[in-house]
Amino acid sequence: MSGSFKIAKLFGIDVFVHWSFFLLLLWIGWSTSRSGGDAAQVLVGLATVLALFGCVVLHELGHALTARRFGIGTTDITLLPIGGVARLERMPKNPVQEFWVAIAGPAVNVAIAAVLLVVMVLLGRSNFASADALTGNSILANLFTINLVLVIFNMLPAFPMDGGRVLRALLAMKMNYVSATETAALVGKLMAVLFAVIGIYANPLLLFIALFVFLGASGEVRMAKMGEWIGNLTVDKAMMTQFRTFSPDEPLASVVDELISGSQVDFPVCQEGHFVGMFRRSDLPGAIETHGHESTIANLIDRDCLTATPDGSLEHLVSKMQSTGVGSVPVLQGDRVVGLVSQENINELVMIRSAAANHRDQVRDRQSAGQPNSTPVRDASSTNTVV
Template sequence: MDKTGQPNTMSHTASAMGRRWSFSIGTVKGTAVRIHATFLLLLAWAGLSGWLSAGPAAALHIVTLLVLVFVCVVLHEFGHIFAARRFGVRTPEVVLLPIGGVSRLERIPDEPRAEFVIAIAGPLVTLAIALVLLMVLGRMPTVEEIQQGQGWHGLMAQLAYVNIALFLFNLIPAFPMDGGRVLRAGLATWLGHTQGTRVAAGIGQACAVFLGLMGLLSGNIILVLVAVFVYFAAGSENGIVALRDITAGKPARDSMIDNFVRLHATDPVAAAASALIHSDQREFPVVNREGCLAGFLSRDGIIRALAGPGQDTAIAEVMQEIPQVSQWTRMDEIVPMLTGGAAAVGVADDDGRCLGYITWENLMEELMISRALRGRPSPGSTAPAKTGH
């Protein structure tokens, strides 16, 4: 499985989780390889259960197999990463989760040919590994070899099988699988990026429904879970592209929240709690004496501060940092900040004073408004200029 650091709500949470519970095991040509703690838990669990059920040799076998699969997944990810480098896209890190690798590409080129090459490179690496293993084995492994997996020969048979399965799984034409991106790139060459994504997302969701039905009929609960995940991922990819489409080229001031309660850095947390009760805001920009943005405080942050440091603590001590942009910064630069994990983006006027802020929720509202206006039956109706093209 593959996810690029591209904006969708699921990878939004996944990226925050990925960073918090992972550690780096090395850097290859500027890309840090990080392992998620749950992957080590999986290794430990598999080793332990192998030992208990079939002894130390079985435990060693299963752990070796998992580590080799892990190496294959890393190679797959580096297929994407090196392909992306050819188009001038750097990848700061790749995180290994039990469900697969997540490469955090700085961006994915909208240009269909580039996206196609980057998306297909990973599965091609996986296919190459499978072919090399099959050549070494000299033939297709038998079902017994794969099930029993005895010795080095059995290990190679199992590894070849896993790589073939990974190759096929990744080519399912649905986001976030590589096949979804390959499909989108193909459709985008003659439909354009936005329309191509819409059609690709529809095909992906149809695939998800089919997978889900197969899972239900065969009683395979994992397949059903994968189908649900794929269904929502496809929808969210579609939403993101539509969002980029409606905000493209617009300055921050067109999308920011500019009617809001602000907190003062020197005030106590009690003042924040009071603002939470007396307004319908759930997050508050914090300003300093000059009116410049000093930080940000969410409802959860306020509750944590009340329970921890206490209501007399200065807000400055419990607030979080958020990125700040000028009111003229284009939304094209701001959307990736929010999908990259920022709680909000502060917007400053020309003198550096806090003018407003942008959150993921308010961008989603803008998207809903734009869709509602577009969905109006009379094509001649004049939509406000704000909805773009």
């Protein structure tokens, strides 16, 4: 994620923190001091926030390590002021697997709360009704309460919270994946409307949460339908076969000319026909500022880039592209580039297959109503006639 830097590597997973997280720490320290708190109270507040985000990391590791058991990797974990994000390479389509991956995060918070409860009982600090325990004088009590709140919030049956994924997984055990997603999304949108109504009269923060939930529900439906439209396709069905490549010793001026005159934005770099890496448009402005138009692209090649094979799963490639933020991926046959997959290609393919699917639905509706069949159409990725 842009603006983040690595702070640790846990169980082989890189953990990043976004720069805005430090604004949160500054705000906590400033607000505590401004309200009359002394240095000790400021330190307690900061320590509580840091401990809280330690719990968030453990929560995300719960998702990541459970996904790993089902053969799904995690790109990284990033800490943000609003929480954490574990970027899985893909979400499991098996509802049982999705259930366990989704519930693993909240289960970690339950375990943390249980441990904190035992520690506080042993220390004689289990009087949670006292004002001191809930206003910052007890880090343990604060963390206990916060972990319970995290469990309740995350288990709300609304995307993109874990509870929405748990609900979809349970529904998908009885119906198809897209229908389960649409039903779970509808529940989430109804909750979003409820949050918005309450937020108008009680707490404006709920308006933000309502928007977050509503958009998350819509996004999950789009992703589920995309998976249905491209789930059985291989990479070669979406790749460009007409594309421009560069050699490492070509000048940046050549890339500029190609960008202006064509529609391709990222370029495979090949040495005597063998793939070397990718040159990406995002690297061009800084390179020109630093080195000028006549410098070569040799030192600007992404040599450790994501690649694909023609017979690979297109759905898995799309998930990896989204989790890594890559816009274009070279398709290799051995060490030769045979194609290029871009987000634009994928969007166009999804648009065509969506239209074809809608047409098939209309044909079925007319057949059910006893009307004559329409003209057969061809599936966008197949040579077989589809009626």
